[in-house]
Amino acid sequence: MHIKVLGSGCKSCDTLTERVRQAAADAGVDATVEKVTDLAEFERYGIMSTPALVIDDEVIMAGRVPKPKDLVKMLERRG
């Protein structure tokens, strides 16, 4: 599973990245987590608010930082 967190470096982007890393570990899924600040990537995924969560090239959500346990549940479902 390849997870990307798209953001421009504000606090919530960092928080989401941390939470996703932790959630991946908690959910026991094998995932790489990448923090993306390249604007061309924002363009490519068509996101309008940050931070955005992209899993295996699919935009899952944007503009919010979900609770850790919601992230774990979501990753478990996909894993």
Place this chain on the structure above:
Amino acid sequence: MSSVWSFIQNQVLGMRWLNDLVGAGLTQIGIDPAGYLGGSLQFFIYDVIKIFILLGTLIFVISYIQSYFPPERTRAILGRYRGLKANTIAALLGTVTPFCSCSSIPLFMGFTRAGLPVGVTFSFLISSPLVDLGSLILLTSIFNLEIALAYVVVGLILAIFGGALIEKLGLGTEIEDFVVGSGPGQEMDTPDLSRSERLDFAREETLGIARRVAPYIFIGVGIGAAIHNLVPQAIIEALLGNDNPFSVIIASVLGVPMYADIFGTIPIAEALHLRGVGIGTVLSFMMAVTALSLPSIIMLRKVVKPKLLGFFVAIVTGGIIVIGYLFNAIEHLFI
């Protein structure tokens, strides 16, 4: 009827009872609220508590409303309008769309990609931090409803015409090349949220924003308390008082590069006004701090060329200064 409203304004929103309570509490433990230290302490405690209560309630309610207006929906709505009408709708939507300034880049890109004129995007970007339900209620609590409504109206006008002016000046081409030209990109599915998802969103936003904004509130209240009780009247009057014809300009120029949440500016605005600074000067300061900031300008630079950026800052600052003088001039009509 007007006594009911006075009650709402003074006690529910202004929470004067809280101020009295804190004052009484301090007296009980031997600190005199009439003295310098006691007065500052009273103001500090009262203001911090009041702001956090207001903040919590307001953000929760507003976020709930905002969950109905994700940026994708705003963009779709705006696509249907042209000209000044589009600027107007953009400014109005800016007040209800959830938007942290770090989102300004993807939002700008998204709007532009969909073919929305740059002026319309800027109307949105100007009104978004400047005007919302929160600022309306806060201003009512510090001043009164008439001023709050006037601020909202004037802020919207600034957003609408600021954006339109940017368009008229032909600055629409001054965007970084990579922004224009690529296709619509992957359109994200934005399903409607359920009631409990909206409540979750509202709660997350409230806690997240409260945490982020808390330091600014403490600093703002600290400065407010100092202004309230410690800074000599003479300095305030010299710099920002009504006899100084440059007070509005000073307030605006000071405020522009500063970054603080609107909640952090309240205690400063309150304290300045109590010390006799004109309404217009106070409002200019608040608007300058919220509408523009060094971080957001730096962010915008990534998608917008220097010429457009410069005009944007100049137009908004100029508008704020004009509004400040206007309000100072008509102040007697409101108070």
